[in-house]
Amino acid sequence: MTVVFLILAALTIAGAAAAMSLRSAIHCILALTLGLVGLAALFLQLGAQFVGFTQILVYVGAVAILAVFAIMMTHRASAPAEPILSASWLTGAIVAVAVFAVLAWAIHSTPALTPASLPQPEASVNQIGAALMHRFVLPLEIIGLLLTVALIGAVIVAMPEKQDTL
Amino acid sequence: MSPLNAYLLLSASLFSIGLTGALTRRNAILVLIGIELMLNAANLNFIAFWRYGPHPEALTGIMFAIFSISVAAAEAAVGLGIILAVHRHLKTTDLDQMNSMKG
Amino acid sequence: MADSTAWIVRNLWLVPALPVMAGAVIALAKQRHRVLAASLAIGSMTISFLLSLCAFVHVLGQGDSLKQVVNVNWFQFGNQWLQLGWVLDPLTAVMLLMVTFVSLLIFIYSVGYMAHDENFTRFFCFLALFAAAMLGVVIANSLLLLFMCWEIMGLTSYLLIGFWYAKPSAAAAAKKAFIVTRIGDLGFFLGLAWLYSQTGTLLLYDSGAGCLEHSALTTLVTHTTIFGLTVSTGIALLIFCGAAGKSGQVPLHIWLPDAMEGPTPVSALIHAATMVAAGVFLIARIYPIMSASSLPALTPTIALQVVTWVGAITALFGALIAVAQYDIKRILAYSTVSQLGYMMMGLGIGGPAVGMFHLITHAFFKALLFLGAGSVIHGCSGEQHVARMGGLRRFMPITFATYAVGMLALSGFPLFFSGFWSKDAILHSAHEWTLSQVPFYFGSIGALLTAFYMTRQTYYVFAGELRLRAPEKEAHLELDNPHDGHVHESPSIMTTPLVILAACTLVLGYFGTPLWPWFQSFLNGEHTGISLARFREPGLVPVMIASSIIALAGLGLGWLLYGRKPIEDAEAPDALQRIQPRIFSVLGHAFYINELYAATFLPLNAACAAICDWFDRWVWNGAVQTVSYFVLGLAWFDNFIDAYIVNAGFDAGCHTVSRGARVLSLLQGGRIQSYLRMIGLALIVLAILMFWRIKA
Numbered sequence: 018m019t020v021v022f023l024i025l026a027a028l029t030i031a032g033a034a035a036a037m038s039l040r041s042a043i044h045c046i047l048a049l050t051l052g053l054v055g056l057a058a059l060f061l062q063l064g065a066q067f068v069g070f071t072q073i074l075v076y077v078g079a080v081a082i083l084a085v086f087a088i089m090m091t092h093r094a095s096a097p098a099e100p101i102l103s104a105s106w107l108t109g110a111i112v113a114v115a116v117f118a119v120l121a122w123a124i125h126s127t128p129a130l131t132p133a134s135l136p137q138p139e140a141s142v143n144q145i146g147a148a149l150m151h152r153f154v155l156p157l158e159i160i161g162l163l164l165t166v167a168l169i170g171a172v173i174v175a176m177p178e179k180q181d182t183l
Numbered sequence: 184m185s186p187l188n189a190y191l192l193l194s195a196s197l198f199s200i201g202l203t204g205a206l207t208r209r210n211a212i213l214v215l216i217g218i219e220l221m222l223n224a225a226n227l228n229f230i231a232f233w234r235y236g237p238h239p240e241a242l243t244g245i246m247f248a249i250f251s252i253s254v255a256a257a258e259a260a261v262g263l264g265i266i267l268a269v270h271r272h273l274k275t276t277d278l279d280q281m282n283s284m285k286g
Numbered sequence: 287m288a289d290s291t292a293w294i295v296r297n298l299w300l301v302p303a304l305p306v307m308a309g310a311v312i313a314l315a316k317q318r319h320r321v322l323a324a325s326l327a328i329g330s331m332t333i334s335f336l337l338s339l340c341a342f343v344h345v346l347g348q349g350d351s352l353k354q355v356v357n358v359n360w361f362q363f364g365n366q367w368l369q370l371g372w373v374l375d376p377l378t379a380v381m382l383l384m385v386t387f388v389s390l391l392i393f394i395y396s397v398g399y400m401a402h403d404e405n406f407t408r409f410f411c412f413l414a415l416f417a418a419a420m421l422g423v424v425i426a427n428s429l430l431l432l433f434m435c436w437e438i439m440g441l442t443s444y445l446l447i448g449f450w451y452a453k454p455s456a457a458a459a460a461k462k463a464f465i466v467t468r469i470g471d472l473g474f475f476l477g478l479a480w481l482y483s484q485t486g487t488l489l490l491y492d493s494g495a496g497c498l499e500h501s502a503l504t505t506l507v508t509h510t511t512i513f514g515l516t517v518s519t520g521i522a523l524l525i526f527c528g529a530a531g532k533s534g535q536v537p538l539h540i541w542l543p544d545a546m547e548g549p550t551p552v553s554a555l556i557h558a559a560t561m562v563a564a565g566v567f568l569i570a571r572i573y574p575i576m577s578a579s580s581l582p583a584l585t586p587t588i589a590l591q592v593v594t595w596v597g598a599i600t601a602l603f604g605a606l607i608a609v610a611q612y613d614i615k616r617i618l619a620y621s622t623v624s625q626l627g628y629m630m631m632g633l634g635i636g637g638p639a640v641g642m643f644h645l646i647t648h649a650f651f652k653a654l655l656f657l658g659a660g661s662v663i664h665g666c667s668g669e670q671h672v673a674r675m676g677g678l679r680r681f682m683p684i685t686f687a688t689y690a691v692g693m694l695a696l697s698g699f700p701l702f703f704s705g706f707w708s709k710d711a712i713l714h715s716a717h718e719w720t721l722s723q724v725p726f727y728f729g730s731i732g733a734l735l736t737a738f739y740m741t742r743q744t745y746y747v748f749a750g751e752l753r754l755r756a757p758e759k760e761a762h763l764e765l766d767n768p769h770d771g772h773v774h775e776s777p778s779i780m781t782t783p784l785v786i787l788a789a790c791t792l793v794l795g796y797f798g799t800p801l802w803p804w805f806q807s808f809l810n811g812e813h814t815g816i817s818l819a820r821f822r823e824p825g826l827v828p829v830m831i832a833s834s835i836i837a838l839a840g841l842g843l844g845w846l847l848y849g850r851k852p853i854e855d856a857e858a859p860d861a862l863q864r865i866q867p868r869i870f871s872v873l874g875h876a877f878y879i880n881e882l883y884a885a886t887f888l889p890l891n892a893a894c895a896a897i898c899d900w901f902d903r904w905v906w907n908g909a910v911q912t913v914s915y916f917v918l919g920l921a922w923f924d925n926f927i928d929a930y931i932v933n934a935g936f937d938a939g940c941h942t943v944s945r946g947a948r949v950l951s952l953l954q955g956g957r958i959q960s961y962l963r964m965i966g967l968a969l970i971v972l973a974i975l976m977f978w979r980i981k982a
Contacts (some may be wrong), residue, residue: 022186026193033197033220037204042213049216052197056223063190068226068248075252080219080259087212087263091270102207103279103959109206112966117199119973124191126977138239145249148242156246159211160253167257175264177271206963214959282956 021062029055040101042088050081067145149163190231197224211266211276215259222255293372301337301382302421302435304330309414315407327414328393335386335419338379340856345379346808362575371427373491376809381567384646387790388559388653389417391783395657396505396551398779399664407466409449409549416442422562429488429497432568436474436528440467446556448547450828457542461477466541470531477524481575483882484517485511490571497958503578515588522589525572526596529645533565533626536600540880542623546615550660553615558622558656559649566629566645570638577637586721597630598716598725603877605735609742609862613658613670616742619847620698620876622652624732628712631725636715643798644708646805650794651695651705654787658689661747661776661784662747666754672746673860676753686748688784688909694746695791697737697841700834711732711798711806714829730836737840742848742862750852773895798828929976 032052036045053076060069103109149157201220207216226248233244236280296743308330312323335668359367400406419442422435441464448460482488485502487495506518515523529535534542545557556562569576579587585620604624611617625648632640663670665682679686695705713733716726754773765852775781798805800823802816847861863870870876 022189026189029193030196030200031201036216036220037200037208037213042210045213045216049220053221053223056184056197056227059190059193059227060230063230063249065188065230065233065245068230068252071249072223072226075256076219076223080256083259083263084212084216087266090267091212092277093275101209103209103957105960106207107267109963109966110203110271110960111965112963112970113203113206115970116202116966117195118199119970120237121192122979123187126981135235138234140233140239140242140245144242145245150248153246156250164253164257165259166185171260171264174247174266202966206959206966278956278959281958284954285956286951286954 022059025055025058025062028052029059042092043085046081046084046088049075049084053077053081065140067140067142185235187231187235190227190235194228194231195222195226208222209277209279211269211278211281212263215262215266216280218262219255219259222251226251293346294337298337298341298372298374298425300427301334301341301386302418302745304334304418305414305421306418309411309418309595312407312411312414316897317404317407320406321411324393324397327410328390330414331386331390335383336503338382338386341374342379342383345374345376364842368430369428369489369492370431371489371492372431373427374425374427377423377567377570377642379811380646380805381607381640382421384649385420385424385560385729387418388605388787389413389420391554391786392555392559392653392657393552395554395660395780395783396549397700398777399551399660402548403549405449409446412442412445412449413551413555416446416556417543420564423564426860427490427492429490432571433475433478435613436532436564437471437570439564440464440471440532442462443467443545443556443561446552447545449548453547456547459541459547463541463545466538469726470528470538472527473524474528474531477521477528480517480524481506481521482522498572498574503574504741506575507578507625507887516579518575519588522572522576522587523592525575526593526810527570529565529568530567532568533562533630534600534623535596535627535630535881536603539600539604539623540876543616543619543897546613550615550656550663553619554653554656554660557619558652562622563629563645564624566626566633566641569630569633570642573633573638586634586719591721592634593630594634594719594725597627597632597634598728600615600624600627601631601732602728602735603627605732605739607876608739609735610860611739611872611980612672612860613660613677614672614743614747615656615670617654617672617739618652618659619688621655621736621739624736625652628709628732631729632712632715635719635725636712639809640711640715641804642809644712647704647708647791647798648696649701649793650787651692651710654692654784654791654861655696657784657787658685659782659952661685661780662689664776664780665773669754672743674753676750676754677745677748678773679748680801681752682775684775684781686782688781688788689748690744691788691791693740695795697740698733698837699841700830700832700837702792702795704793704798706833706837707795707798710830710833713833714826716827717825730832733810733833733836734840734843736842741841741844745848747846759871761906761978959977 023134029052032048032050034050036054039045039048053072057069057072057077060066060072198221201217201224203216204217206217206222208217217270229244229248231244233239233242233248236244253269268275269281305327308326309409312326315322349905360370361368362939395411396409396413400409403409416439416697419435419438423432423439426432426435436451444460444464448457450456451460481497484506485497486501487497490498492499503518507516509517511517511520531538542557542562546553548556576589576593577587579585604620604622604627608617608620608624609618625644627642629641629648629695631641632644661682662675662685664679665678665685667673669675691703695703698706700706709729710940713729716729717723719725752773796802800821801818860870875881
């Protein structure tokens, strides 16, 4: 509950909230980027440096950019003042709020989980690499396969259809 | 409250915000973004538990988070590809107009 | 016992079996296999004749032991065996010989007579079958076998009378014959059943246990039944019903004249020589029952009295009607009725010997007369009306000569012809009858009339000038003869049997004269020699002289009315008709007996049939219809349930599912976000549930 945590938390939440409520999609992405960066900082603060940097590399560097590309490609030139929220959005909002309520209640109702002070665990890249190669080698390989499939799949899905020229 | 509880609460709120966006925004890409946000909230959850939970030397939380990030990246790529393909057909990314599966 | 019986006795069954097998084979042959049919029939009958000769010789040689019997177990029911069997005794032997010989001659004759008929093969099939049945009746030792063969005879008679079934009169005559004889057969069957129930055996002779043997007869005589008659009398009278039907006694004689619709060989064989004689034979066969009596000997039993009276009435009746007939065959038919009456009379008064002698001689000369009539019809291209014939003695000499022999025999011309001797024996017995002289008078008047009408017929047919015209196109002629218009003698295949029969007629009489009554003693199982002593029996010579005078008187009367002035005009009324038109007309219509039956029994029968029909139509049919309507109703109800309840229910179920599905499918909005919201809700619910569980 340090001040750093509070500031970072506020930043992240602000970015997320903005990402979900702004009108322009580009603005949403930019706000999202802010939120993601805040999350990365939180990771760093928690001592998971590798994850934090990976977060920035992948999410901010790839996913957000990709989303921007997608928005730009699907952007309609004439964008009248159309509603940003879908029909019956209130139901969705209520559901989300309910989910939060349940989660919060669950968190709140559990007894104090751990003592306040715990020594900072070690998570060096060396250790992560060793773990990847020993204990988590199967998931590693599968992830590799998954990424290959996703790559090929995305290319095929997004490819323009062949036009039969007679 | 303990630091863990704080992180969990933060994670829960991020999740809810992401869910709100996924459930209420009209643009398909923004729904996808909401889903990414939810994934991130889960990642935070994992790392928090790694830090404050038992057996941090097993690095379970970190591993899970790394894999989660990779999968999320792949999923974002494919999902956006699909949205692009749909856009080519329907000329729109408005989810309310994609109701041809209506019963 | 089987070893000591001779070969012929053991194989006597072949005598009827061969013709029936021939008939069976002919039945399978096609119509064009004429030679096969004729040769099979004639061949089998020849062999049967030779076997009958062997049997006769065997019986001749036996002397004293009379009856030789073979009984065969047929099938078992309960713990009793149903037995069939045959018997060989003098009665059987003479009858077999006569039947096979006369049948053989008639078969040969038929080859010529039916040569132009297209149903030649069918004719021989039925003839063979009939011969087999008749021979079966002759040799039968079992009541059952006797009745079976009796009925088969009736069937073949029906088939043969109605041989030209396309002619309505022939079909009606066949039906009439069958039905009238059936009425007699009903009594016959009742009598047989009664006999079986009283004696417990179906066999006639069975080493002492048969129905005609002593112990059975004693039983029959001692028990009495209704009206105080003994059982034997009752049975005898019932069996006599069958004989009366088959032998054309009054009142069941009506079928015989109509049976002339059949071809002439049929009339000769069945309705002159054999089948009608079967009734007489039957009475001779069961004579022990007819004569079984507890009264002192020589008093005739009631059964025999009935037989005598019926015979006497029939003798006179037939002779009266024959006087006024114009159809050549009908004259002979009524003559047969009359002669059968004589035979019955002879049986009743004098016993089997007297009756059977007349039966044998009558068979030969009546067959001769019928075959001669057939020859005349054949020669006149189908003409049967005597008034339209005439002068045929010049054109058909052989037929005329043989016909004359037969006619004189029938008339009872003294001394040379068999008919005289046999009829004289009957008249002699009638004269000696203690109960009444009326049968004698009837017989005498009948003899006078017999001579008279035969003379009349002979003068019409053979004397004078030819009155025959060419047949009209529409005339229903018996034969389809291509030689129309020209009168000609018949071919030798037809005249040869005539000659043989004429010879027999001349010769046979000498076997039964009082000088040497071989026939009578043969039947009684005695030996006899030539002796003049019998002529000294009281009443014998006077009766002989009387019957000679009667015969000559009849012939003379006939010449007086028909012979003095030759008949020139075919259309002119008969001489007798001119004298007594009323009587002539009554006689011509056969005393209107047919009309009487048509007015009484037939409407009664029709009424009963109508009642039965109503019953059948409305009661039985109604019951069946009710059941069927009930079932239909059930089926309709079932259908209703099936269509409207089961089917509709099922349809309704399906519709409900369908509609439900349609309603449920409305849940699908097609919008992803609503699905996501649902997932969210589910997540909440799940989470709450899990936490509650953990909490609790």
